[in-house]
Amino acid sequence: xxxxxxxxxxxxxxxxxxxxxxxxxxxxxxxxxxxxxxxxxxxxxxxxxxxxxxxxxxxxxxxxxxxxxxxxxxxxxxxxxxxxxxxxxxxxxxxxxxxxxxxxxxxxxxxxxxxxxxxxxxxxxxxxxxxxxxxxxxxxxxxxxxxxxxxxxxxxxxxxxxxxxxxxxxxxxxxxxxxxxxxxxxxxxxxxxxxxxxxxxxxxxxxxxxxxxxxxxxxxxxxxxxxxxxxxxxxxxxxxxxxxxxxxxxxxxxxxxxxxxxxxxxxxxxxxxxxxxxxxxxxxxxxxxxxxxxxxxxxxxxxxxxxxxxxxxxxxxxxxxxxxxxxxxxxxxxxxxxxxxxxxxxxxxxxxxxxxxxxxxxxxxxxxxxxxxxxxxxxxxxxxxxxxxxxxxxxxxxxxxxxxxxxxxxxxxxxxxxxxxxxxxxxxxxxxxxxx
Numbered sequence: 226x227x228x229x230x231x232x233x234x235x236x237x238x239x240x241x242x243x244x245x246x247x248x249x250x251x252x253x254x255x256x257x258x259x260x261x262x263x264x265x266x267x268x269x270x271x272x273x274x275x276x277x278x279x280x281x282x283x284x285x286x287x288x289x290x291x292x293x294x295x296x297x298x299x300x301x302x303x304x305x306x307x308x309x310x311x312x313x314x315x316x317x318x319x320x321x322x323x324x325x326x327x328x329x330x331x332x333x334x335x336x337x338x339x340x341x342x343x344x345x346x347x348x349x350x351x352x353x354x355x356x357x358x359x360x361x362x363x364x365x366x367x368x369x370x371x372x373x374x375x376x377x378x379x380x381x382x383x384x385x386x387x388x389x390x391x392x393x394x395x396x397x398x399x400x401x402x403x404x405x406x407x408x409x410x411x412x413x414x415x416x417x418x419x420x421x422x423x424x425x426x427x428x429x430x431x432x433x434x435x436x437x438x439x440x441x442x443x444x445x446x447x448x449x450x451x452x453x454x455x456x457x458x459x460x461x462x463x464x465x466x467x468x469x470x471x472x473x474x475x476x477x478x479x480x481x482x483x484x485x486x487x488x489x490x491x492x493x494x495x496x497x498x499x500x501x502x503x504x505x506x507x508x509x510x511x512x513x514x515x516x517x518x519x520x521x522x523x524x525x526x527x528x529x530x531x532x533x534x535x536x537x538x539x540x541x542x543x544x545x546x547x548x549x550x551x552x553x554x555x556x557x558x559x560x561x562x563x564x565x566x567x568x569x570x571x572x573x574x575x576x577x578x579x580x581x582x583x584x585x586x587x588x589x590x591x592x593x594x595x596x597x598x599x600x601x602x603x604x605x606x607x608x609x610x611x612x613x614x615x616x617x618x619x620x621x622x623x624x625x626x627x628x629x630x631x632x633x634x635x636x637x638x639x640x641x642x643x644x645x646x647x648x649x650x651x652x653x654x655x656x657x658x659x660x661x
Contacts (some may be wrong), residue, residue, distance in 0.1 A: 227439050228587055228642075230555040231645075232587075232641075232642060234334070235330065235331070235334050235645065236588075236638055236641065236642075237640055238330060238333070238334050239326070239327075239330045239634075239637055239638060239641055240634075242244055242329075242330065243634055243637075246322075246633070246637060247630065247633065247646055249322070249326070249632055250318075250322055252358075253268065253272065253322060254318070256268050257318065260551065265308075265348070266287060266288065266290050266308075266346065266348050266383055267281075269290055269321065269346050270290055270292075271284075272321070272322075272345065273290075273292040273321075273325075274292075276294075276325045276328060276329065277294060277510030278292035278293060278294050278342075278344070279292065279293050279294075279295075280292040281402045283345075283355075283360055283363075283364055284349070284355045284360070285301075285355075286349075288347075288350070289345070289346070289347050289348065289349060289360060290344075290346040290348070291343070291344070291345055291346075291357075291364070291367065291646075292343070292346075293341070293342065293343045293344075293367075294328070294338070294341065294342040294343075295341045295342060295510065296337060296338045296376060298338065298339055298340050298341045298647075300340055300341065300371045300372070300647065301326040301340070301341035301342075301343060301369070301370045301371050301372075302340055302341070302342055302343070302370060302371065302372050302373070303343040303344075303345060303368060303370035303372070303373045303374070303476060303612070304321075304324065304342070304343065304344045304373075304374045304376065305344075305345045305347065305373060305375045305376070305604060305608060306320060306344075306345075306346055306347065306375075306376040307347045307376075307377070307603050308346055308347060308348045309348070310433070311351070313422040317378070319621055319632070319633070319636055320376045320619075320636075321344065321346070321580070323633065323636040323637045323639075323640050324342075324635075324640050326640070327637055327640030327641040327643075327644055328342070328644070330637070330641055331641060331644050331645070335645075335648075337647070339644065339645075339647035340644065340647045341646050343368065343370060345368065347451075348602070349621070353419065356538070357604055357607055357608075358607055358611075360613075361607065361608070361611040361612075363634075367610075367614065368612070370612055371614055372410060372577045372612060372614055372615050372616070372617075373608055373609070373612055373615070373616040373617070374577075374616075374617055374618075374619060375391070375602065375604060375605055375608060375616060375617070375618045375619070376618075376619050376620075376621070377599075377602055377618050377619070377620050378600070378620065379599070379601070379603075379605065379620065380620045381596055381599055381600070381620070382464060382467075382594060382596070385533060386592055387622050387623075388589075388591040388592065388593060388594050388622060389499070389585055389589070389593045389594070389619060389620065389621055389622060390593070390594045390596055390618075390619070391578060391581060391582065391593050391594065391595050391596065391597075391616075391617060391618070391619060391620030392596050392599045392605075392617065392619070392620065393457070393567055393570050393571050393572075393573060393578065393595070393596065393597050393598070393617065394535070394568065394569045394571060394597065394598050394605070395493075395568065395570075395572025395598060395599050395600075395601070395602050395605045395606055396532050396533060396534060396568050396598045396599070396600055397532070397534070397537055397539055397566055397567045397568030397569075398531070398532060398533065398539065398564065398565065398566045399529075399530070399531040399533060399539035399542055399543060399562075399563075399564070399565050399611050400453045400528065400529070400530050400531075400562075400563040400564045400565070401528070401529050401531075401543060401546060401560055401561065401562055402526065402527070402528050402561045402563055402564060403427065403430075403431075403526065403527045403528075403529065403550055403559070403560050403561075403562070404524065404526050404558065404559045404561070405423055405426055405427045405430070405524065405525050405526075405550075405554060405556055405557070405558045405559075405634045406423060406523060406524045406556065406557050406558075407421035407422070407423040407426055407522065407523055407524070407556045408420070408421065408423075408521075408523040410523055411508065411518055411520035411521060411522060411523045412520060412521045412523065413519060413521070414520060415472070415519075416471065416521070417521060419501065421521070421556065422521045423521075423522045423524050423525040423556075424476065424505055424506040424522050424525045425496060425528055426525065426554050426556055427504075427506075427525040427526075427554075428504075428525075429553070429554070430549070430550055430553040430554050430558070431504075431527060433502060433549070433553050433595075434499055434529075434549065435499050438482070438570070439481060439482070441497070441498075441499045443499070443542070443545050443546065443549055444545050445498070445541070445542075445545050446499075446537075446542060446545065446548065447497075448588075449536045449537055449538065449541075449635055450497075450534065450535075450536060450537065451507075451534070451535040451536035453495050453597060454572065454573050454574070456573035456574070456595065457494075457573055457595060457597045458491070460573075460594065460595035460596070461487070461490040461491065461494050461495075461596070461597070462487050462490070463485070463594075464483055464594070466486045466489070467481055467489070468484070468485035468486070468489055469525070489570075492511075494596065494597050494598055495534055495597060495598070497531065497532060497533050497534050497537060497612065498530075498531060498532040499529065499530075499531055500529065500530045500531075500532075501528070501529060501530075502528045502529070502530045503526070503527060503528035504525075504526075504527045504528075504588055505522065505525070505526050506522035506525040506526075507522070507524060507526070508520070508522070528563070529546070532600070533567075533568050534568055534598060535568050535570045535598075536568070537567075537568060538567065539565035540565060541565065543560070543562050543565065545576075546560055547560045566606055567606075568598065569605065569606055569609050569610075569616075570597065570598060570617045571616065571617060573595055575615050575617075577617055578595070578615075578616050578617055580643055580646040580647075581593070581617070581619070581639075581643060583642070583646065584639045584640070584642035584643035584646065585639055587634050587638070587639075587642045588635050588636075588638035588639045588642055589639060589642075590635075591622075599618060605618055621636070632650045
């Protein structure tokens, strides 16, 4: 869709002011590279304050910085970024700097801002005294928003990425441990024809969970699956075939069932899994004393990992898992829940998603990649749950130093176009819409 004349004027004004924005970028870059890690948050604080944000630290160690630009607009957008000094400069500074440049360009040309903006820059380390969950609990009203953008430096499609990745959610996860005991102690293998082997008993029960075609046989496992949207299927169908690269990286001759291309991407993004991550039959202490290794194990343990997709309930699946093992062996078996999290996703038709897609299409040489479920996106589940609002992850392109200047310009334009999508329609625009 061609840009309106008013948007073209706004982008032209940004181009005219670009040397100034580029100078700001170079100055900030120098400060960051020459400042101690503990002082970098102070740079963000000064930058936000300079652009009219009210700013404050939310933790005693001054590692988590909050800034807000409130204009009594009907909607509020929260930007969240997890920052560590080891991250690439363009992956951390670009989102903030380009957004502030877009605000400056918009207010200079259009006047009153159409959106309340909040930024949460999380610089906490492993020894921080306050967790992200505690921050949202203590500052719930301060951080409340109608939508949230979560920036991440973790790319789902590879290391060399020239397109922005828009992440619609995170996979669910279930991890469980299964323990089975067949006797009070290990038994000599001479009795193998009449004595139970705990390892075999557990292996047979595990084998009934999944067949050779990778179909999961656990009762009710697929009952609640939510069909993916057409937009998501179309997007992953455009991804390049990475089967060769994956085989080389993993040192394996084949992917499962020699899958590749669109089928590979569909399986990875949209298919739930059941994986054995640990299988062991520990020896009895008596073996260490007698040195006798020819014994049937009396106990066996396994750890199972499930990656879940939208609408699957990890707690419901765990209940089915308990029933499965109870009915597939006559020996005492215990299932222990280690961790569980539900899959979380938003629709590809969510206005927040469509606004960003249209902004990228209007400014970038490459369209965005719409990806349904990240395997791991720090903070996404917690933020989505705490705010109870549409939350989208964004991973910016990874580019060479030679392309940074152009990418800076492109991302500024993306932010400007995104902001204009919140403009109220002019009388002429409203009349044109009503005539249709």
